[in-house]
Amino acid sequence: MVEPKGSDVQRQFLAYVQQQEEAVTVFLVNGVKLQGVIVQFDDESVLLRRDGHVQLVYKHAVSTIMPVAALPDML
Numbered sequence: 325m326v327e328p329k330g331s332d333v334q335r336q337f338l339a340y341v342q343q344q345e346e347a348v349t350v351f352l353v354n355g356v357k358l359q360g361v362i363v364q365f366d367d368e369s370v371l372l373r374r375d376g377h378v379q380l381v382y383k384h385a386v387s388t389i390m391p392v393a394a395l396p397d398m399l
Contacts, residue, residue, distance in 0.1 A: 338365045340395070347392040348372075352385050359392065 341348055342362045350358040350372060358381065360374030370386070372379045 337389070338362060338370070341389075341391060346395065349390045349392060350381060350386055351388040351390070352381075353387045354385070 340346075342365065345361050347359060347361055350360075350370070352358070358372060358374075358379065360372040360379070362370055363373045363378060364371040368383055370381045370383060370389075372381055
């Protein structure tokens, strides 16, 4: 199976914010805004933690993931 272009960038970004425990804002396609720290991720979902609670967010529902604070050049 051929992976879509850009999947390496996605993995690098998600791995970086996960390892650094950077807070992120996740915008969903329906307009909902979630904030937290990415605990884990795979090809289909992201596990987001905030205030001791964990949410499983499916990637097909995600529009944008943005760090709360500015990140250094990671690439």
